[in-house]
Amino acid sequence: MVTVGAVRITTLVICAAGIAGMIVTSILNHNGAAVTFGLITAVAIVCSMVAKAVANTTEQQVLARVAAVPAGTDAGAGGATPPGAAGGEGLAEDVERQVQAMVAGGADEAQVRRLVGASVALGRELAGRSRDKRAAR
DSSP states (O other), X not given: XXXXXXXXXXXXXXXXXXXXXXXXXXXXXXXXXXXXXXXXXXXXXXXXXXXXXXXXXXXXXXXXXXXHSOTTEETTTTEEOOTTXXXXXXXXXXXXXXXXXXXXXXXXHHHHHHHHHHHHHHHHHHHXXXXXXXXXX
């Protein structure tokens, strides 16, 4: 997957080359080439803007889905967990019960635990991003 940062760097390189190309071709009286360099630069900037918009929209959708699942509910199975399961330790116990149920159902325990770890890392990263955005406002 290409990151927004990689798109930005690529856009900067294309813009720098495009501006240099416009200057050189204008000096050499190749107006068509200068316009071509300008159009290429403009397209690169539009692509960068679209990439940023898509990344923001995707992040907002993920955060909205996470916020829509009430604490203590089992979104995967569609049922509610026992009362009092919400909160740090209760949620950890709930996740562990779900892992055990998946392993009992035939899932590879190492893979399930890697998935849980990756989910926790994703949640922390997204929470950090949303905190950074709120602080920047």
